[in-house]
Amino acid sequence: MCGIVGYVGLHQAADVLLQGLSKLEYRGYDSAGIAVHQNGILTVKTKGRLADLKEKIEKTDTCLFGKIGIGHTRWATHGAPSDVNSHPHSSENGRISVVHNGIIENYMQLKEMLEQKGRKFVSETDTEIVAQLFDDCYNGDMVETMINVISQIRGAYALGVLCSEHPDQIVAVRKDSPLLVGLSEKENYIASDIPALLEYTRDYYLLEDNEIVLLKQDGVTLFDLNKNEIKKEVFHVTWDVSAAEKDGYDYFMMKEIVEQPEGLRKTIFPRLCDNGIQLDHISLTEEFVKNINRIHIVACGSAWHAAIVGKYVIEKISRIPVEVDLASEFRYRDPILNKNDLCIIVSQSGETADTLAALREAKKHGVRVLSIVNVVGSSIARESDDVLYTWAGPEIAVATTKGYSTQLSVMYLLAVYFGKAKQEISLQEQNQYITDLKKVPEDVKSLLELEERIKVLAKQYAQSKDVFVIGRGIDHAAAMEASLKLKEISYIHSEAYAAGELKHGTISLIEDGTLVVAIATQQTLFEKLVSNIKEVKARGANVVAITPRGNEAIEKVADEVFYIPEGNELFSASSTVVPMQLLAYYIAVERGCDVDKPRNLAKSVTVE
Numbered sequence: 001m002c003g004i005v006g007y008v009g010l011h012q013a014a015d016v017l018l019q020g021l022s023k024l025e026y027r028g029y030d031s032a033g034i035a036v037h038q039n040g041i042l043t044v045k046t047k048g049r050l051a052d053l054k055e056k057i058e059k060t061d062t063c064l065f066g067k068i069g070i071g072h073t074r075w076a077t078h079g080a081p082s083d084v085n086s087h088p089h090s091s092e093n094g095r096i097s098v099v100h101n102g103i104i105e106n107y108m109q110l111k112e113m114l115e116q117k118g119r120k121f122v123s124e125t126d127t128e129i130v131a132q133l134f135d136d137c138y139n140g141d142m143v144e145t146m147i148n149v150i151s152q153i154r155g156a157y158a159l160g161v162l163c164s165e166h167p168d169q170i171v172a173v174r175k176d177s178p179l180l181v182g183l184s185e186k187e188n189y190i191a192s193d194i195p196a197l198l199e200y201t202r203d204y205y206l207l208e209d210n211e212i213v214l215l216k217q218d219g220v221t222l223f224d225l226n227k228n229e230i231k232k233e234v235f236h237v238t239w240d241v242s243a244a245e246k247d248g249y250d251y252f253m254m255k256e257i258v259e260q261p262e263g264l265r266k267t268i269f270p271r272l273c274d275n276g277i278q279l280d281h282i283s284l285t286e287e288f289v290k291n292i293n294r295i296h297i298v299a300c301g302s303a304w305h306a307a308i309v310g311k312y313v314i315e316k317i318s319r320i321p322v323e324v325d326l327a328s329e330f331r332y333r334d335p336i337l338n339k340n341d342l343c344i345i346v347s348q349s350g351e352t353a354d355t356l357a358a359l360r361e362a363k364k365h366g367v368r369v370l371s372i373v374n375v376v377g378s379s380i381a382r383e384s385d386d387v388l389y390t391w392a393g394p395e396i397a398v399a400t401t402k403g404y405s406t407q408l409s410v411m412y413l414l415a416v417y418f419g420k421a422k423q424e425i426s427l428q429e430q431n432q433y434i435t436d437l438k439k440v441p442e443d444v445k446s447l448l449e450l451e452e453r454i455k456v457l458a459k460q461y462a463q464s465k466d467v468f469v470i471g472r473g474i475d476h477a478a479a480m481e482a483s484l485k486l487k488e489i490s491y492i493h494s495e496a497y498a499a500g501e502l503k504h505g506t507i508s509l510i511e512d513g514t515l516v517v518a519i520a521t522q523q524t525l526f527e528k529l530v531s532n533i534k535e536v537k538a539r540g541a542n543v544v545a546i547t548p549r550g551n552e553a554i555e556k557v558a559d560e561v562f563y564i565p566e567g568n569e570l571f572s573a574s575s576t577v578v579p580m581q582l583l584a585y586y587i588a589v590e591r592g593c594d595v596d597k598p599r600n601l602a603k604s605v606t607v608e
Contacts, residue, residue, distance in 0.1 A: 002029060002101040003073040004179065005196050006160045006170045008215050009187030013037075013069035014057065020189070020196040021071050022050055025597060029073035031086035035097040037167045038066035043097060045086035070160045070170065072099040080124070089128040091135035092119055095164045098134065100127040101192060102156035102177040110152065134161060142171040143223055146212050150175070156353055160190055170215040174207045178351040178379065181205040181213050181220055183234065188215045194237055195394060202237040206377045235377050251595040253397035253489070257581050261445035263402040264574070266391035267409045268437055276430050277417040282386035284370060289421035292342050295322045296367075298330050298358040299346035302404045305481040307346050309573045310411030312474045316570060317425060317433070318418035327354035331361035338367075344414075345371040348395060348403035350378020359383055372410045374403055397596045399489050401581050404481060405444065408574050412437055436568035443565040447578040450562055454579060457544070457560060458586030464492055464515050468506070468536075469580070470499040471519035472529055478573040479519055482580035489598050490588040499532040512540035517580065520547040520554060521564070521572035533557045546576050
């Protein structure tokens with residue numbers, strides 16, 4: 001959500017800023033702008049995409065030749081998308097320019113205070129308050145002024161600030177919103193995420209909350225809130241620049257769908273050993289697992305769907321009670337947490353604001369926290385007691401695919417590990433689960449061969465008004481993710497329902513031509529699911545079924561059937577999601593949607 005890039009060095013800042021922002025488009029935005037120091041601060045910003053900003057820069061009478069600047073892609077929160085509400089924001093006198101990710105919670109009180117001092121505001125944003133407050137507090141020292149400013153603001157923020165009186169420096173800070181510092185010889189950077197800077201540097205400082213950074217061309221200095229200098233280790237990025245490129249695909253989403261088998265292999269196989277499951281070097285011992293009272297899995301969006309699958313699998317294999325919470329609800333319901341509980345936090349980015357807040361709530365109660373994240377060094381990873389990384393590689397498309405798939409695989413690994421530690425499964429059962437786990441990447445790979453059939457189906461259903469996805473047990477959990485994929489990138493209304501609940505009201509929505517996708521992998525529930533298919537068929541629905549090979553009887557009731565490989569049904573969600581990812585993708589393409597950047601959505605949601 002939103003993107004920040006800052007640069008100080010030897011090259012034209014505008015070029016670096018625009019290039020960096022282009023690598024952050026996946027985060028979601030509706031306006032963009034840059035500010036460059038050039039005999040004062042020159043700002044160009046606009047509603048719309050980066051292409052609109054570049055066009056506006058080309059048409060402006062003033063060329064941007066400065067070698068220090070800040071840039072931003074905004075996702076609207078306070079105030080509608082507009083040129084005026086776009087970042088960067090300036091103080092009334094133009095001395096200060098600010099880019100900001102996050103939300104300033106007490107901005108109304110600060111605005112009233114500043115207005116009483118005679119300051120006039122031009123935008124509807126909370127960010128303009130930061131620019132005006134910084135100018136009001138300015139004492140000639142950028143770091144001291146920043147310390148003063150953040151002592152007065154409440155909320156989540158990553159800030160980058162220029163001052164017309166300091167043409168050689170940028171000051172920045174973060175709190176509950178990601179920000180990192182890129183390091184290079186004679187050039188230094190700030191950014192919201194690594195892909196923005198990967199073509200310039202592989203060395204970074206990962207800022208912690210309330211750490212302030214002063215960037216100059218010849219070096220970077222870090223400070224705490226008492227203006228004491230901080231020393232940090234440099235984080236070196238090892239993955240390839242090409243991992244964040246499309247490699248010939250039309251969209252990142254399709255590239256990432258195809259990358260799922262490799263991500264699954266990297267996540268599963270290194271954790272399999274002769275003795276069973278080896279969970280990296282985490283301190284979660286078998287002795288601790290034996291005494292777990294309850295597991296709380298907390299997540300948002302697709303990660304929440306992975307968590308629901310995880311509940312089924314962990315409870316079935318380990319018999320440990322599991323509660324699943326939406327992160328945005330967790331801390332506000334006053335959860336009952338005990339010292340023998342385990343909290344599992346799931347987040348692709350490791351920066352999701354609600355999920356990070358839930359993590360802190362759990363730790364406040366003294367509960368052990370294990371996180372499942374994809375981004376090494378992210379805030380959630382750093383603040384957890386233990387972390388298991390999903391080795392999916394960078395995920396750029398807003399709609400997650402390989403991130404979700406690898407989260408599922410970690411859930412499976414944990415279930416087997418817990419089951420053996422609790423002595424709920426025998427050595428023979430553990431080994432069979434491991435054999436089944438080894439099949440998952442190849443099963444997913446085989447399902448990519450459905451692409452051509454699904455393209456044809458997408459054309460048939462691209463103009464659907466409503467789509468329903470039904471299933472029972474784990475299949476219902478998988479249906480939630482399948483439904484979300486469709487609605488978030490194609491904008492078709494879609495709902496997931498437990499198939500047995502259709503008769504309790506939902507079936508009234510089924511009419512002639514309504515598309516119903518039925519997921520049927522649980523053999524003990526297969527006949528009941530077939531009955532549910534008959535119910536919707538009787539109301540005129542068109543039914544697409546997803547089921548394991550061997551269930552050919554379903555062809556008698558479904559209009560179209562996609563078969564997944566036979567395997568352990570506890571791990572079936574990894575397979576059933578693939579046809580739905582492909583269907584959602586090709587329906588979105590058929591409808592002319594921007595697949596990688598769906599409207600109103602952001603990749604990393606860093607505000608509550």
